[in-house]
Amino acid sequence: MNTRNTRQKEIIFQTLNEMxxxxxxxxxxxxxxxxxxxxxxxxxxxxxxxLVEEGKVRRVLTNDGVDHYDADCSQHVHFVCRKCxxxxxxxxxxxxxxxxxxxxxxxxxVEKIHILFEGTxxxxxxxx
Amino acid sequence: MNTRNTRQKEIIFQTLNEMxxxxxxxxxxxxxxxxxxxxxxxxxxxxxxxLVEEGKVRRVLTNDGVDHYDADCSQHVHFVCRKCxxxxxxxxxxxxxxxxxxxxxxxxxVEKIHILFEGTxxxxxxxx
DNA sequence: TCCTTAATGATAACAATTATCAATAATATT
DNA sequence: AATATTATTGATAATTGTTATCATTAAGGA
Numbered sequence: 001m002n003t004r005n006t007r008q009k010e011i012i013f014q015t016l017n018e019m020x021x022x023x024x025x026x027x028x029x030x031x032x033x034x035x036x037x038x039x040x041x042x043x044x045x046x047x048x049x050x051l052v053e054e055g056k057v058r059r060v061l062t063n064d065g066v067d068h069y070d071a072d073c074s075q076h077v078h079f080v081c082r083k084c085x086x087x088x089x090x091x092x093x094x095x096x097x098x099x100x101x102x103x104x105x106x107x108x109x110v111e112k113i114h115i116l117f118e119g120t121x122x123x124x125x126x127x128x
Numbered sequence: 129m130n131t132r133n134t135r136q137k138e139i140i141f142q143t144l145n146e147m148x149x150x151x152x153x154x155x156x157x158x159x160x161x162x163x164x165x166x167x168x169x170x171x172x173x174x175x176x177x178x179l180v181e182e183g184k185v186r187r188v189l190t191n192d193g194v195d196h197y198d199a200d201c202s203q204h205v206h207f208v209c210r211k212c213x214x215x216x217x218x219x220x221x222x223x224x225x226x227x228x229x230x231x232x233x234x235x236x237x238v239e240k241i242h243i244l245f246e247g248t249x250x251x252x253x254x255x256x
Numbered sequence: 257t258c259c260t261t262a263a264t265g266a267t268a269a270c271a272a273t274t275a276t277c278a279a280t281a282a283t284a285t286t
Numbered sequence: 287a288a289t290a291t292t293a294t295t296g297a298t299a300a301t302t303g304t305t306a307t308c309a310t311t312a313a314g315g316a
Contacts (some may be wrong), residue, residue: 004282004293025272040296045273047294061189061244065304066272077226079236092233097225098205102245105220108207109253112246116189117230119238132262132313153303168265173304175263193273194303 008039009047016048016057017071022078022087024066061114062087075113081121088121136167140175144185145199150206150215152194189242190215205243211252218245 015032016023023031025048029041048069051057060068062080068087075095079088095113102110143160144151151159153176157169176197179185188196190208196215203223207216223241230238 002293006282006294008295038296042274042297043295059191061191061242063187063189063242065195067193079234079238081236082239088236090230090234093226093229095226098221098223098243098245101221102218106207106218107250107253108209108216108245108247110207110245110247111210114189114191114242114244114246115226116242117236117238118240118242119236122235125235125237130262134263134313136264166265170266170305171264 008036008043009050011036011039012044012047013051013056013071016051016069019071020089022060022068022070024068028069060087061116063116063118077115077117079117079119079121081124082118083120083124086121090117136164136171137175137178139164139167140172141179141184141199144176144179144197147199148217150188150196150198152196156197188215189244191244191246203241205245207245207247207249209249209252210246211248214249216249 012028012032015035016028019028019031021027025045026041028048029039029044032039032044048057052059052069055073056071058070058073060070060078062068062078064080064085072089074091076089076091077093077095079090080086081088093115095115098113099110102108140156140160143163144156147156147159149155153169153173156176157167157172160167160172176185180187180197183201184199186198186201188198188206190196190206192208192213198217200217202219204217204219205221205223207218208214209216221243223243226241227238230236
């Protein structure tokens with residue numbers, strides 16, 4: 001007996017999967033508790049970490065000092081706005097050039113690529 | 129009178145500039161105190177944040193939950209090893225393809241690009 | 257040299273995360 | 287189906303990284 005499928009883990013994954021806002025643990029907690037108020041926040045911390053290890057959930061690197069999570073593990077990059085602090089998904093930016101360069105110049109085995117663009121978003125640019 | 133040049137700020141920047149290990153605040157603290165043991169850690173936190181705002185120091189995004197700092201603000205990417213957790217600088221990876229795609233597809237103003245490769249380094253690959 | 261106040265150092269406060277532990281419940285064994 | 291085993295849970299304490307507070311110090315203009 002190694003790992004068990006618990007109701008809580010299922011709810012946590014389902015909830016994150018339905019969200020597209022890259023929530024922090026506490027934001028995810030709130031959403032999970034809307035479905036089942038008995039779920040403890042330590043359980044959310046534990047299961048999200050497990051899901052990251054299992055590769056089912058992705059930890060999004062941001063510059064606000066708090067971890068954000070994304071149930072979409074397909075390769076895509078993020079943009080964070082300095083003004084409104086929103087996180088955007090960009091699915092149309094290809095990272096193959098980077099991967100190619102890595103293979104050409106280095107012996108490192110790359111397993112994941114984290115990319116974050118920082119700047120001013122479309123909307124905030126206009127309201128200046 | 130707006131900002132003042134303090135001895136502490138100078139020591140902190142000099143010290144970080146001499147280090148090439150992308151230290152955390154506490155690691156930087158240690159190095160600073162080796163030169164002047166009277167410097168408080170709150171002062172290191174405050175000055176490093178100021179230096180980041182001034183664009184003289186760069187906050188390196190990593191996946192270990194702690195901020196790391198780099199006095200080299202020229203555009204370059206980082207690689208973190210999952211085994212030994214070391215951070216490497218890669219100066220030969222060009223990000224111009226990404227910048228070009230961003231300009232072509234989006235209206236966002238990109239001011240900074242954070243890139244972190246995650247995987248297994250040269251050295252750790254061999255010792256398996 | 258004096259004066260103003262930005263910056264410091266020490267420490268308290270805060271926030272995010274992890275560890276502890278008795279109780280619960282998933283699943284292997286009977 | 288009943289039982290035993292133990293991974294997981296929920297509550298909470300502990301820890302860690304960072305920020306706020308405040309009396310004191312010192313940078314730099316008058």
